[in-house]
Amino acid sequence: MSSSVGIRNQGVDHRAISGASYASDRKRQLPRQREIRIWHPNFINTGKNIDTGKMSHRPLESSLLGYKSGSKYEMTSFFPLILAICVPVFAFFDVHARAETNSAAAKLVLKPELASRLTVEFRSAVTDRPLRDALDSIASAAKVNLWLDRRTDPTVLISSATQARTPFQAISSVAQAAGLRAIAIDNVVVIGREQWVETVLGELLSHSFNSPLKTVSWPPLTTPTVAVASIEPLTKGSLPHDLWPAVRWTEMQPEVGHVLIAAQFDLLPDRIGLGSYQKIAPRSRVFALYPQGSHMPAVRAAVTAEDKAAKFKEIDSRVLVNATPKAHVAAINRWLAAPPVAPVKLLDIDEVRFTLRLENAVAEQVFRQFAAAAGRTIVFSPQAAESCKKTVSLTANDETLRDLSQRVADAAKVKLTWTANQLDVMVE
Numbered sequence: 001m002s003s004s005v006g007i008r009n010q011g012v013d014h015r016a017i018s019g020a021s022y023a024s025d026r027k028r029q030l031p032r033q034r035e036i037r038i039w040h041p042n043f044i045n046t047g048k049n050i051d052t053g054k055m056s057h058r059p060l061e062s063s064l065l066g067y068k069s070g071s072k073y074e075m076t077s078f079f080p081l082i083l084a085i086c087v088p089v090f091a092f093f094d095v096h097a098r099a100e101t102n103s104a105a106a107k108l109v110l111k112p113e114l115a116s117r118l119t120v121e122f123r124s125a126v127t128d129r130p131l132r133d134a135l136d137s138i139a140s141a142a143k144v145n146l147w148l149d150r151r152t153d154p155t156v157l158i159s160s161a162t163q164a165r166t167p168f169q170a171i172s173s174v175a176q177a178a179g180l181r182a183i184a185i186d187n188v189v190v191i192g193r194e195q196w197v198e199t200v201l202g203e204l205l206s207h208s209f210n211s212p213l214k215t216v217s218w219p220p221l222t223t224p225t226v227a228v229a230s231i232e233p234l235t236k237g238s239l240p241h242d243l244w245p246a247v248r249w250t251e252m253q254p255e256v257g258h259v260l261i262a263a264q265f266d267l268l269p270d271r272i273g274l275g276s277y278q279k280i281a282p283r284s285r286v287f288a289l290y291p292q293g294s295h296m297p298a299v300r301a302a303v304t305a306e307d308k309a310a311k312f313k314e315i316d317s318r319v320l321v322n323a324t325p326k327a328h329v330a331a332i333n334r335w336l337a338a339p340p341v342a343p344v345k346l347l348d349i350d351e352v353r354f355t356l357r358l359e360n361a362v363a364e365q366v367f368r369q370f371a372a373a374a375g376r377t378i379v380f381s382p383q384a385a386e387s388c389k390k391t392v393s394l395t396a397n398d399e400t401l402r403d404l405s406q407r408v409a410d411a412a413k414v415k416l417t418w419t420a421n422q423l424d425v426m427v428e
Contacts, residue, residue: 003355009418014194016047019399020228024236024256025341035154035197036217048069048128048171075277084203087427104322106205106208106288107205107207107208107289108288108290108318109185109289109290109331110186110187110332111186111251113183114184114186114189115291115335115336117143117144118165118166118167118168118171118189118336119166119168119336120167120340121165121167122166122340123165123372123374123375126364128152128158128159128358128359128361128365128391129157129158129357129358129359130155130158130359131148131152131153131154131155131156131157131158132148132154132155133177134158135148135171135174137250137355138170139171139368143187143250144188145187145189145250145251146171146188146189147188147191147260148191148192148198149190149192149193149197149264150178150244151192151196152178152191152192152193154245156178157360158177158178165340166336166337166338168182168184168189170335170338171189171191172333180192180194181193181194181197181329182333183201183329183333184332184336185200185201185332186226187253187256188249188260190260195201195282196263198329199263199266199280199282199283199325200260201325201328202282202283203263203268203280203283205283205286205287205288207255209253209255211253211254212253213252213305214251214252214254215248215249215251216230216231216247216249217230217246217247217248217249218244218246218247220245221244222244222247223239223243223244224239224240224241224242224244224265225237225238225239227247227261228258228262231261232254232255232258237269237270237277237341238263239261239265239277240265255269262277262280263280266279266280267279267280282325285322285323285324286322286324286325286328287321287322288320288321288323288328289318289321290321290331290335291318291319292314292317292318292319295334295335295338296319298334298338299319299321299368301313302327302330302333302334302335303321303323303330303331304392305327306323306326306327306330307323307326307327307332309377310322310324310327311323329355344398347373347375347403349400349402350400352402353400354373354396354401354409355396355397355399355402356394356396356399356404357394357396358393358395360391360393360396361392362389362390362391362410363387363389363391363411363412363414364380364388364389366392366408366426367380367388367405367416367423369409370401370404370405372419374423376418376419377422377424378422378423379422379423379427381424381426383427384415384425384426387412387414387427388412388414388425390412392408392412394411396406402418404414405418409425413427414426414428415427
């Protein structure tokens with residue numbers, strides 16, 4: 001077997017030949033050569049080309065691409081350096097581009113009409129009522145859409161001592177009495193477990209829906225799949241079986257309703273195929289727009305208290321907030337829990353009428369609710385305290401507050417005296 005080693009250095013060629021001649025061996029060699037390049041991690045580099053027939057050292061000329069040897073470029077340690085610089089830059093612009101896209105698609109955290117309905121002057125007289133009935137009565141009076149977490153007990157009796165002055169305060173106090181959280185998003189009030197409420201809010205804020213508003217309704221004992229079909233008839237997927245109470249939503253976007261229904265099973269509609277669902281996952285951060293106003297200092301404080309890394313950006317008459325869903329929940333609650341826009345006025349107890357159902361309600365609590373609804377203070381005589389511990393049950397439809405309070409007084413065997421600013425409760 002023959003072998004040949006060639007060393008070329010500054011134009012001088014030294015050869016050591018054994019066996020057959022080098023020249024004839026070279027003629028029989030195919031043009032294709034196996035090459036191994038070794039790169040040295042320095043800025044003044046010498047490229048080494050090692051093949052089966054020769055070893056050569058060649059001076060290299062530097063270029064923007066690396067080093068030029070002969071007629072071709074050979075990349076050196078500049079290439080990893082370029083990568084080290086470019087990759088983080090590209091990554092930064094990619095993240096920045098995605099953030100800009102998300103912020104451009106940011107939506108109002110809730111409709112202005114819903115915010116107005118939830119913060120007007122309102123008087124609540126809810127005492128010892130099942131959770132769903134109490135919430136439905138407030139939502140119906142305030143004309144707001146409502147959605148209750150299916151993993152809650154809708155029949156649990158609620159006794160809320162909070163004297164609510166706005167619809168949201170009333171809904172929130174009922175939810176808290178049941179160990180739940182209330183939140184307003186888009187054009188609906190959602191009540192449920194805290195983590196579930198945060199997940200639903202994060203998902204709705206992550207999408208911008210532009211379909212026409214519609215009224216959505218279904219009768220009692222409707223299954224979730226049929227409920228979805230009443231909103232989006234083209235949907236071909238199916239949800240787990242369940243039987244739901246009647247629902248009526250006004251001015252609702254179909255996609256929002258679809259998300260709310262699927263979220264009851266911790267699922268999310270597949271917007272591509274409209275025929276399947278995927279597991280819903282909590283969002284880490286979401287964008288939302290808040291209107292400017294006197295509530296914004298409280299909103300900012302609530303957001304930063306929950307999320308120190310939250311970002312705020314003023315855009316015309318709005319504020320873009322990038323924060324965790326938990327921070328948005330805190331901000332919305334702080335905003336809507338504020339006192340009513342209009343001051344509380346004394347209620348004409350002989351003109352304004354109520355529809356009310358009481359089941360084993362403590363008379364004292366009922367009187368306190370009546371007084372709060374009328375905008376009066378209440379005073380119990382020492383002798384009446386024991387009588388007011390009695391429980392009462394009654395159903396009233398379209399009755400004045402004076403007539404309602406008198407029916408409770410008759411059941412508890414006490415005497416009521418209404419004045420311009422006060423309700424006195426005494427024994428007969």
